Amino acid sequence: MKKIRVLILSAFIVAAVCACGSGNGEDSNMDVSGNGDVNVTADDMSSFAAGIKTDETESISDTEFVHNGEIEERCPAKYEAARNDVSYGEYKHATYYSQTCQMERGYNILLPADYSEDKKYPVLYLLHGIFGDEYSFSNDGSNKIKEIVGNMAADGIIDETIVVCPNMFAAWEADQKPGFDSQSVLPYDNFINDLVNDLMPHIEETYSVLAGRENTYLAGFSMGGRETIFITLQRPELFGYVCAISSAPGLVPAKDSFMTHEGQMSESEMKFADDAVEPNVFIVCCGTSDSVVGTFPKQYHELLETNGAKHIWYEITGADHDNNAIKSGLYNLFKQIAFDKSRA
Numbered sequence: 001m002k003k004i005r006v007l008i009l010s011a012f013i014v015a016a017v018c019a020c021g022s023g024n025g026e027d028s029n030m031d032v033s034g035n036g037d038v039n040v041t042a043d044d045m046s047s048f049a050a051g052i053k054t055d056e057t058e059s060i061s062d063t064e065f066v067h068n069g070e071i072e073e074r075c076p077a078k079y080e081a082a083r084n085d086v087s088y089g090e091y092k093h094a095t096y097y098s099q100t101c102q103m104e105r106g107y108n109i110l111l112p113a114d115y116s117e118d119k120k121y122p123v124l125y126l127l128h129g130i131f132g133d134e135y136s137f138s139n140d141g142s143n144k145i146k147e148i149v150g151n152m153a154a155d156g157i158i159d160e161t162i163v164v165c166p167n168m169f170a171a172w173e174a175d176q177k178p179g180f181d182s183q184s185v186l187p188y189d190n191f192i193n194d195l196v197n198d199l200m201p202h203i204e205e206t207y208s209v210l211a212g213r214e215n216t217y218l219a220g221f222s223m224g225g226r227e228t229i230f231i232t233l234q235r236p237e238l239f240g241y242v243c244a245i246s247s248a249p250g251l252v253p254a255k256d257s258f259m260t261h262e263g264q265m266s267e268s269e270m271k272f273a274d275d276a277v278e279p280n281v282f283i284v285c286c287g288t289s290d291s292v293v294g295t296f297p298k299q300y301h302e303l304l305e306t307n308g309a310k311h312i313w314y315e316i317t318g319a320d321h322d323n324n325a326i327k328s329g330l331y332n333l334f335k336q337i338a339f340d341k342s343r344a
């Protein structure tokens with residue numbers, strides 16, 4: 001199954017690149033519309049949602065944790081490996097009513113194993129990639145989210161943390177479907193409204209969470225990384241710690257092999273408002289071998305830098321559009337949180 005997914009995705013990427021280069025798309029998985037945009041009809045797009053599947057054979061460095069502000073490109077084995085003496089949380093599915101979408105919507109929540117109403121916890125909102133839903137991360141054990149958050153808390157590096165995995169496709173009509181064209185990505189751009197006005201209030205009412213930006217974190221992969229940057233720039237007062245991993249194009253006008261992007265904002269708008277409270281930590285990262293979003297995350301970094309928006313940029317040598325990037329981003333986000341809070 002893993003190999004089939006990789007094959008379908010690889011074939012899709014090659015076909016999309018060819019379709020763009022030649023100006024025609026006659027592959028059976030493709031339907032290239034008159035405006036040059038690509039509509040995906042392949043059934044299994046889960047590799048986009050949560051990253052290209054990797055065989056877990058790569059050796060990872062394993063040094064002692066050092067409490068400093070340095071980025072480590074790879075998540076150390078010590079933090080992604082399941083330990084016998086640590087109890088990990090389990091994902092639970094639940095729903096909330098979204099005024100934004102006018103419908104009941106689902107999310108998965110990873111509560112610490114010993115979650116108790118007597119304690120209060122920080123919350124990480126974690127956004128999936130295109131074609132994904134609230135199961136994209138919870139159904140993929142190889143992203144090691146449970147292990148990374150559980151091990152770092154067990155070692156006392158971070159506080160026990162709740163992870164919320166929403167469905168980022170905030171459609172307002174039942175027949176809207178995700179795809180590679182301007183109309184089909186609008187529900188992703190609408191997620192900011194669902195998150196801020198519906199999901200966050202629901203989480204804060206339903207679970208024992210710590211309020212405020214110091215305790216509210218945002219991260220996302222690919223399409224989720226793009227929306228993470230968008231939401232952070234729009235509402236920096238809500239999120240103190242942010243990580244955008246392998247972010248998809250389209251935040252600013254662009255054209256890639258999948259589609260032409262009108263852009264959610266202009267290049268010069270890609271910054272915080274002059275009087276904004278900025279996040280304490282804002283990471284933008286990407287693998288150096290990303291076969292899906294290429295150098296778009298680097299372009300975002302350069303624009304943020306040009307426009308004076310403080311952030312940390314790093315690359316994960318050799319990582320593709322995959323869980324190596326996701327593990328790295330999450331590990332480094334938690335490491336930065338730990339270091340920043342230790343200095344407070």
Ligand code: FER
Pocket residue numbers: 047048049050051128129130131179180185221222223224248249250256258259292293
């Ligand atoms: C695009 C390239 C990649 C795009 C989205 C993606 C909407 C997202 C990939 C992913 O989420 O894995 O042009 O346009």
